[in-house]
Amino acid sequence: MGDNAHVDKAVSVGNYLNLYLGQNQGVRLGESVVVSRKAHSRMPEKKIKGQIKILTNRDAGKTYLDFVEENQVVHIDVYHKPGDVYAEDVARGIYQAVYKYFLERDPQLKYAEDELYKMVAVYYHKIYIVTNQGKGLLYDLLQDKVSPVVAGEEGYDHVHILARLNCDEYYLVYVIAEAVEEVILASEVKLARVRNIVHGLQKQKEDSFAGYIKLPWKRFKGQKAASLPEKENVNQLIVKLAEKFGGVEEIEEFMESYSTNIFKRKGIDQQKKKWGDVEHYIEQLEELGILKDTPAGKILTRKGQELKEYIINHKCELETEIRRSIRKMPAGGSGRFNKLGSCDFKSHRIEYINRNKTVNNPQNWTGDLAVPESIVQAKKNSFFRGDSDFTIRKEDLHYYKKRTYVPVNVCILLDSSGSMAGEKRQAACYLAQHLLLSGKEKVAVVTFQERSSRVVVPFTRKESELKKGLATINPAGLTPMAHGIMKALELIKESRIKNPLLVLITDGVPNVPLWTLDAKADTLRAASFIAKEDIRLVCIGVASNRSFLEKVAEKGEGILYFVDDLNRDNLINIVRHEKKEMLKGRQMA
Amino acid sequence: MVPFYRLERYDGNAALFDMVLMSIVSTYAGEPLHIHAEGLRGTGKTTIMRAAKDILPNITRIKGCIYNCDPENPHCPEHRNMTKEEIMRIGTEEIPMPFLEISHSAKVGTVAGSIDLSQLTDRLHPEARLLPGLIPQAHRGIIFVDEINRLADTSPEITDILLDVMGNKPGHIQIEEAGLPVVDITVNVSVWAASNPDEEPGPLEEIRRQLSDRFDMVCYMGRPNSVDILANILRENSHCGKLNKSFRKTDPEYDRQQNDKYRQNIIKWAQTYMQTDLPDFLRNFIARLYIKHNLESIRAIEAMQQGAVLHSIIKGRNTPIVNDVTYMIPLVLKHRIDGDALVRLMNEVDARGVRDGILNFKGRKKKQSEEVDVDYFKQTGRPLKDMTRSELINTEKSLTPSDF
Numbered sequence: 001m002g003d004n005a006h007v008d009k010a011v012s013v014g015n016y017l018n019l020y021l022g023q024n025q026g027v028r029l030g031e032s033v034v035v036s037r038k039a040h041s042r043m044p045e046k047k048i049k050g051q052i053k054i055l056t057n058r059d060a061g062k063t064y065l066d067f068v069e070e071n072q073v074v075h076i077d078v079y080h081k082p083g084d085v086y087a088e089d090v091a092r093g094i095y096q097a098v099y100k101y102f103l104e105r106d107p108q109l110k111y112a113e114d115e116l117y118k119m120v121a122v123y124y125h126k127i128y129i130v131t132n133q134g135k136g137l138l139y140d141l142l143q144d145k146v147s148p149v150v151a152g153e154e155g156y157d158h159v160h161i162l163a164r165l166n167c168d169e170y171y172l173v174y175v176i177a178e179a180v181e182e183v184i185l186a187s188e189v190k191l192a193r194v195r196n197i198v199h200g201l202q203k204q205k206e207d208s209f210a211g212y213i214k215l216p217w218k219r220f221k222g223q224k225a226a227s228l229p230e231k232e233n234v235n236q237l238i239v240k241l242a243e244k245f246g247g248v249e250e251i252e253e254f255m256e257s258y259s260t261n262i263f264k265r266k267g268i269d270q271q272k273k274k275w276g277d278v279e280h281y282i283e284q285l286e287e288l289g290i291l292k293d294t295p296a297g298k299i300l301t302r303k304g305q306e307l308k309e310y311i312i313n314h315k316c317e318l319e320t321e322i323r324r325s326i327r328k329m330p331a332g333g334s335g336r337f338n339k340l341g342s343c344d345f346k347s348h349r350i351e352y353i354n355r356n357k358t359v360n361n362p363q364n365w366t367g368d369l370a371v372p373e374s375i376v377q378a379k380k381n382s383f384f385r386g387d388s389d390f391t392i393r394k395e396d397l398h399y400y401k402k403r404t405y406v407p408v409n410v411c412i413l414l415d416s417s418g419s420m421a422g423e424k425r426q427a428a429c430y431l432a433q434h435l436l437l438s439g440k441e442k443v444a445v446v447t448f449q450e451r452s453s454r455v456v457v458p459f460t461r462k463e464s465e466l467k468k469g470l471a472t473i474n475p476a477g478l479t480p481m482a483h484g485i486m487k488a489l490e491l492i493k494e495s496r497i498k499n500p501l502l503v504l505i506t507d508g509v510p511n512v513p514l515w516t517l518d519a520k521a522d523t524l525r526a527a528s529f530i531a532k533e534d535i536r537l538v539c540i541g542v543a544s545n546r547s548f549l550e551k552v553a554e555k556g557e558g559i560l561y562f563v564d565d566l567n568r569d570n571l572i573n574i575v576r577h578e579k580k581e582m583l584k585g586r587q588m589a
Numbered sequence: 590m591v592p593f594y595r596l597e598r599y600d601g602n603a604a605l606f607d608m609v610l611m612s613i614v615s616t617y618a619g620e621p622l623h624i625h626a627e628g629l630r631g632t633g634k635t636t637i638m639r640a641a642k643d644i645l646p647n648i649t650r651i652k653g654c655i656y657n658c659d660p661e662n663p664h665c666p667e668h669r670n671m672t673k674e675e676i677m678r679i680g681t682e683e684i685p686m687p688f689l690e691i692s693h694s695a696k697v698g699t700v701a702g703s704i705d706l707s708q709l710t711d712r713l714h715p716e717a718r719l720l721p722g723l724i725p726q727a728h729r730g731i732i733f734v735d736e737i738n739r740l741a742d743t744s745p746e747i748t749d750i751l752l753d754v755m756g757n758k759p760g761h762i763q764i765e766e767a768g769l770p771v772v773d774i775t776v777n778v779s780v781w782a783a784s785n786p787d788e789e790p791g792p793l794e795e796i797r798r799q800l801s802d803r804f805d806m807v808c809y810m811g812r813p814n815s816v817d818i819l820a821n822i823l824r825e826n827s828h829c830g831k832l833n834k835s836f837r838k839t840d841p842e843y844d845r846q847q848n849d850k851y852r853q854n855i856i857k858w859a860q861t862y863m864q865t866d867l868p869d870f871l872r873n874f875i876a877r878l879y880i881k882h883n884l885e886s887i888r889a890i891e892a893m894q895q896g897a898v899l900h901s902i903i904k905g906r907n908t909p910i911v912n913d914v915t916y917m918i919p920l921v922l923k924h925r926i927d928g929d930a931l932v933r934l935m936n937e938v939d940a941r942g943v944r945d946g947i948l949n950f951k952g953r954k955k956k957q958s959e960e961v962d963v964d965y966f967k968q969t970g971r972p973l974k975d976m977t978r979s980e981l982i983n984t985e986k987s988l989t990p991s992d993f
Contacts, residue, residue: 009978016982028983031970042965050966079966157965174973174981181972192966196988213932231811232919236932316812320629320787325928327791356696356744380704383717384768438791 007105014171021074021170025199026054032191033177034077037070039063043198050195052077057201064162065128074173078159078180083189087134090159090183091141097179098123098172123163127176130160158192159184201279209240209284234310235321237288242322245275246429247467248315254278255308258291258300265297273475276422323463326430327437329572337570338543340560341553348498349404358398365399373398408579409442409459409497410435413488414473415506416449421475427568428505429470432457434572436466439579445469446491448484450477451512455487459495481510481552482519485526492535499582502530502558503575504539507566509548520548527556538578540571591825593640594847599818601811602633604920608806609641610855611899612779616731617646617686618859621779622895623755623803625737625793625924627786628810634783635735644851645686646859648729652680655721656774657687657728664728664775666719687730689723693739697746700724702764702772719769724754724762727778737782741797742790748800755780755803780804794924805892806917807924858902865902867894867909875914882926882934889925893917 017035020027026036034040039058043051060075061067099120103109109116124139134146159180165172181191213233241251254275257266271278282298285291290304300308311318358370360377378396382389414420414428436443442459443466457469485504492500510519514526530537537558541549546562553560559578563570598606608624615622626634651658656665660681663669668676691700705720724732734740734751741748754760759777782804786792794801813819824830872894879890896917901909915938922931973981 009981012978013981020982020984025984028988030973030976030981033973050968079970081966081969178973181974185972191970191972193968193970194966195968197983197985199985209929213936232928232932232935236928239928313814316629321928324786324792327795328927329795354743356694357746376704376706379706379709380717380768383709383715438795440789 007101010101010171010174013174014169017074017170017173018167021071022167024056026197028052028194028197029076029174029177030181031193032079032181034079034194034197035173035177036060036075037073038075040075040077050193052079052194052197054197054199055201056199060162061164072164074163074165074170076161076163076173076177076180078161078177078184079192079194080158080184081190081192082157083187084133085131085159085184085187085189087129087131087136087146088141088144089187090129090131090180091136091138093179093183094127094129094138094176095120095142097175097182101172101175123172126164128162132157209237213237213240213288234307235318237307238311238318239321239325241281242318243325244278244281244426246426246470247322248311248318249467249471250275251311252308255300255304255311258298258304260299273421274425276424276426323437326433329438329576337540337561337563337574340550340562342559349406350498351402351404354401354403357401359401360398361395362399367402368400370398370400406499406583407441408439408499408501408582409444410501410503410575410579411444411446411459411488411492413484413502413504414445414447414456415479415481415484415504415508416447416473416475417479417508418476419507424505424507424566425473425475427566427571429473430568431505431571431575432466432470433463435575436461436463442497444491444495445473446484446488447473448480448487449475451480451483453480453483453487455491458491459497478512479506479508479510480512480514480519481506482514482522482526483512485523485530486514489526489529489533489535493533500535501575501578501582502535502537503578504537504552505541505566505571506539506549507542507545509545524551524555527552527558530556530558536578536582538574540566540574542566590640591636592844592848593637593644593851594844595825596633596637596640597813597818597822597825599811599813599815601628601813602637602808605634605637605808605810607900607903608808608920609637609781610858610903611896612731612781613641613645613686613855614858614862614903615895615899616729616777616779617648617855618862619729619777620895621755621758621760621777622892622899623780623782623805625782625784625801625804625807626810627784627792627807627924629787629812630785632810632812634810638733638781638783642688644848644855645688645730646852646855647683648686649681649683650729651676652682656725657684657730659729665725666772666774687727688733689727689730690733690735691723691740691747693736693743695723695744695747697750698722700747701750701762702766704766704769717768719764719766719772721764724750724776724778725764725774728776729778731779731781734780734782736784737800738784738786738788738790738793738796741793741800745797748797751780752799752803754778755800801924802886802888804924805888806896806920808920809923861902861907862899865898865907865909867898871897871909871911871914874911878918878934878938882930884922884926886925889921892921896921 013029017027021035021037024037026034026038026040029035034052034054036054037060039055039060041053041055043053059067059070059073061073062070064075065073067073099116102116102119109119124142125137127138129135129138129141130149132149134141135149136145136147140146161176161180163172163176184191213236238248238251241254242248245251245254253266254271256264257271259265268278282291285304286293286298289301290307291298292301353368358373360373374392374397377398378392379390381393381396382391385391412428412432414425416425420428432443432445435441442461443457444455444459445457445466446453447456456473457466460466488502492502510523513519514522516522527537537553537556539549539553539556539558539560541560541562543562543564546560549560549562552558561574563574596606605626608626612622612624626638628634648657649660651660651663651668654663654665654668656667658665658668660676663671663676700722702719702722702725705718708716708718708720750762754762754776759775761773761775764772764774780803782793784793790796792801813822875890875893875897878884878893879887884890893914897909897913900913900916901907904913915935918935918938919931922934926934
């Protein structure tokens with residue numbers, strides 16, 4: 001087969017692709033084709049045209065096809081000059097090319113057409129094509145079933161192909177690309193030369209505050225800095241940063257990382273561990289002129305120093321603003337989570353008397369008699385009754401209204417193994433703060449990591465205590481879930497609080513045993529202790545660990561929620577939903 | 590108490606002083622303006638609002654009418670069917686504009702109205718009559734609610750009454766009492782409120798969103814941050830001034846004169862207000878803001894219109910200008926939309942230079958070019974077929990021209 005240059009070329013391209021795509025890179029194949037497993041975009045912001053940006057944070061399968069797993073799809077873009085390219089033609093071209101390629105590679109197949117046909121048919125549903133004249137799966141397009149494309153959609157200015165290929169099938173990329181080019185040329189459209197490819201992150205639009213926040217020192221066309229409403233802008237910037245970093249102190253800490261004092265500087269890895277992906281924020285701050293690049297790394301500009309100063313001087317107001325934004329309910333309500341199981345729960349209610357409100361003639365004759373109201377009522381009624389003397393009858397009596405209230409004290413049991421670092425940690429901390437600020441009940445936080453567990457925050461209503469505790473959470477190491485459950489149980493029992501709600505937040509499965517050698521069995525045993533106590537258990541996990549968490553929830557007689565992402569809104573929505581359920585439980589009890 | 594004119598004014602509370610004056614002018618003219626001061630504890634929200642009590646102008650009412658009936662336009666059950674002559678016979682009287690407070694022990698009966706006990710227990714002529722509560726009595730005046738977030742949390746009944754009173758301009762109130770006919774009367778009351786969003790049970794908009802939206806304007810108080818201002822505040826409030834008359838810098842007579850000045854100004858402004866309207870182009874501008882930024886409550890833009898006119902008047906002008914509207918934006922919208930949207934809106938209004946014209950809502954130049962850029966690719970490419978194997982794969986590194 002040595003003389004078969006075509007097959008050879010394809011195989012060698014396949015090998016290269018294996019190497020580069022494996023490193024999360026994209027390549028330019030020939031001059032007009034860009035291949036990667038990511039989404040691609042043009043770079044209109046740059047002066048040099050003809051460049052393509054490979055968005056390393058956007059997986060192609062996830063972006064275009066709503067896949068859950070990454071790296072399932074190879075994204076092939078063939079760029080061409082303006083002109084019509086029909087998707088059916090492309091599909092036929094690809095079909096023939098693949099067919100021909102298999103035949104070329106193994107001429108014996110000529111005598112086994114069925115086999116050959118089957119080999120090609122495998123890709124019918126694996127290749128998805130978009131051109132400026134239509135789109136669809138290879139299978140549909142071959143039968144002339146074309147879906148229309150709208151201007152501005154992906155693939156409008158190039159032939160956009162998504163192929164679900166395994167690593168050992170990457171040689172097909174060359175085959176496909178060559179076939180598409182031929183179809184384009186046959187449609188009398190010229191190929192376009194991609195000048196360069198660049199790797200980068202896609203900026204998330206909703207988060208890029210640099211675009212609209214105006215700091216007093218940022219120059220805008222035709223504007224005098226003095227006339228800008230600076231306070232609102234600066235405050236909003238701080239609130240934005242606080243959403244990310246947690247609080248004023250954390251923002252200061254983050255800014256210290258870029259101060260000139262090298263002893264206070266923190267490396268990017270350390271920052272990432274604590275706050276998750278910070279690069280986007282650094283970029284934004286650079287755009288706002290708060291950070292700048294120097295040979296010795298990024299540092300705060302003079303404006304940045306001013307901002308820091310401002311933060312220090314206005315801590316009071318800023319913290320209020322931040323707390324206010326934490327109290328806000330997430331929009332969108334429930335929806336992004338699945339709930340499994342249900343449990344009956346008897347909650348202890350607290351009754352108190354509302355001295356501001358009285359009920360006349362209640363059904364229940366117990367409680368505190370409201371004397372002044374009763375006399376007034378009696379006086380009125382005796383006037384209307386036409387009594388000659390003042391009389392008090394049973395129907396005149398007023399009682400103070402009772403109000404009941406179910407305090408739900410939440411203990412957050414947080415997995416702080418290595419995988420929870422960054423955004424998930426932040427989300428859980430935010431949940432704790434939100435619960436404390438928006439409710440009247442106590443909140444506690446217990447974490448488990450490495451080989452032990454600890455009480456980070458005992459049941460408290462003090463915000464400062466909570467914040468201090470949360471700041472010490474530093475995810476690392478293994479997942480000793482059994483330890484965590486036992487510690488939380490101990491804390492709940494010791495504190496003797498009413499209506500405890502234990503919220504287990506984890507993204508993994510236990511891997512450190514407590515009593516035996518089997519970590520999972522120990523965890524299940526620990527969970528069974530929860531069921532014995534009067535504790536309501538809620539497990540929040542990701543879908544991939546569903547089967548194990550289901551068992552935990554079952555043993556602990558609790559409820560399991562699994563979400564696609566352990567983010568802030570999901571967590572808050574789930575816990576709020578659960579608290580509401582507990583209030584309903586009161587009526588059943 | 591420190592008189593209104595001597596209260597320290599600084600950056601953080603300037604808006605509240607404006608709002609208080611605007612609301613008094615508007616109320617005096619007959620159109621309520623509901624305001625809400627939010628801020629940290631001890632920043633003087635309540636002080637400023639209560640001090641305004643002394644600068645309220647007088648109103649004329651039918652003599653002895655507890656509902657503050659305007660002789661020109663009587664509304665209470667007792668006077669509304671009377672002829673002019675009958676009213677003339679009763680006579681009129683001048684009273685200071687009412688300023689009443691709803692406290693936290695208030696009950697529906699005291700706020701809305703209840704049976705008049707003194708009449709009922711009258712030895713000679715016992716009679717069942719209605720005694721109007723605080724709100725009907727504050728007609729053509731001001732109701733002040735301190736810590737309104739707590740009230741909204743603990744007394745939902747009173748909150749419901751406030752919702753009715755503040756729902757329209759003028760609002761209405763229904764008084765129900767067993768054994769008496771239901772009375773429904775209009776009330777023209779400006780509600781002033783103060784609260785600390787950071788204290789239990791949290792900001793008003795989280796507790797009762799509707800009530801928060803009823804307020805036309807919200808002022809977020811800032812802390813004073815200059816030493817001079819703080820020292821002045823301390824001097825005004827020092828115990829010597831309060832206990833020892835000889836320490837006082839000004840005599841009560843002078844204070845009264847100063848308050849009178851405000852009073853006369855308010856009357857003058859109210860007359861201007863009745864004759865001033867927002868120019869059409871500004872009305873258009875406000876309407877476009879509503880559409881463009883998907884604002885929810887029409888109350889917001891109504892308040893913006895009312896506020897812009899009032900602001901121009903208390904600043905001594907008689908035609909509102911664009912700045913009056915932009916000054917209103919944060920006051921009117923801060924409690925209605927989230928911080929991000931507000932900053933975006935403000936900056937966009939602001940970013941337009943004089944040349945662009947503030948009324949031009951068309952997108953700026955940059956936006957349109959993004960979509961289809963036909964000559965994005967300048968050169969044509971060679972097909973794969975014609976290439977040698979070594980030319981096939983190019984990485985970012987190999988494509989980026991380097992100087993080394």
